[in-house]
Amino acid sequence: EQQVQQSPAxxxxxxxxxxxxxxxxxxxxxxxxxxxxxPGGRLVSLLYNPSGTKQSGRLTSTTVIKERRSSLxxxxxxxxxxxxxxxxxxQSYYGGSGNKLIFGTGTLLSVKP
Amino acid sequence: EAAVTxxxxxxxxxxGGKVTLSCNQTNNHNNMYWYRQDTGHGLRLIHYSYGAxxxxxxxxxxxxxxxxPSQENFSLILELATPSQTSVYFCASGDKGSGNTLYFGEGxxxxxx
Numbered sequence: 477e478q479q480v481q482q483s484p485a486x487x488x489x490x491x492x493x494x495x496x497x498x499x500x501x502x503x504x505x506x507x508x509x510x511x512x513x514x515p516g517g518r519l520v521s522l523l524y525n526p527s528g529t530k531q532s533g534r535l536t537s538t539t540v541i542k543e544r545r546s547s548l549x550x551x552x553x554x555x556x557x558x559x560x561x562x563x564x565x566x567q568s569y570y571g572g573s574g575n576k577l578i579f580g581t582g583t584l585l586s587v588k589p
Numbered sequence: 590e591a592a593v594t595x596x597x598x599x600x601x602x603x604x605g606g607k608v609t610l611s612c613n614q615t616n617n618h619n620n621m622y623w624y625r626q627d628t629g630h631g632l633r634l635i636h637y638s639y640g641a642x643x644x645x646x647x648x649x650x651x652x653x654x655x656x657x658p659s660q661e662n663f664s665l666i667l668e669l670a671t672p673s674q675t676s677v678y679f680c681a682s683g684d685k686g687s688g689n690t691l692y693f694g695e696g697x698x699x700x701x702x
Contacts, residue, residue: 480631509690519632519679521690562631576622576647577691581631 479503480580482563488586495550497583499563507566508539508546509577514559522561523548553587560584592616595680595694602701608667610697612680619684621663622691623647623655625676632679638663670701 483498499508507526511519523530525537525546539546550557564577593614602608614621620639624632634647636655644655652674654666663682667674677698683691 478631516696518695519681519691519693521692524690576634576637578634578648579624579632581629 478581479578480563480565482561482580482583484583485581486584486586488588489553491553491555491587491589493553493587495548495553495557495585497548497550497561497563497585499546499548499580501544501565504541504544505565505567506541508537508541509564509566510535510537510546510548511562511564511579512559513562513582517559519562550585553585555587555589558585558587593680593682593692593694595678595697597697598695599698600700602667602670602699604671604701606670608670608674608699608701610665610667610678610680610699612663612665612694613661614663614680614682614692615661616682616692617660618682618692619660620682621657622681622683623653623663623665624679624681625649626679626696627676635665635678667699670699672701675699675701 479502481500509524510522513519523537525539527541529538534551536549560582562582563580596611622637623635626632633649638657656664677696679696680694681691
């Protein structure tokens, strides 16, 4: 069972349009992160959002932990925004000072001129 | 900027052969991770480590071993490679001191024939 569900699986936009990406979790988590990945590239952290709303440039993430969901809003999309957006929930593990992340399968965004 | 480097970037191995994927981080992070990425499955955690000398099983450890000889280095070992292990492998590092985010390498593409 996929513990992190993302929708839509893919999205095509015209440059300048806004995008809304959704993420939901089948189990409780207390931390959510959003990542970006270019085709064949490394993952880059976009936003770390445990709860509420966080903004970074044209990106806004809203997380409602008790409803086990998070969203990522991209305003005024640009061609260079094309790529895969992955949501990840954090699970703490015993004995360590960190976390492990469980990822969704991603939303493939394509922005056309 | 956190730096995680992986080697080799591309590898073709024969079934039954041994493969070692290496990862080096220069961020002094305590935690390191190995994920594999496959279409339809997203990223799945294979092994992780929370310090030199420690390795822990992730969600899909079967067929893989890990080694963390130092703070900087974390290796993934396939003793007897199989075609089902054809994938892109990502290493990551992070800890609470880095804002709970993970820093990823550029990936190692492995093909087992």
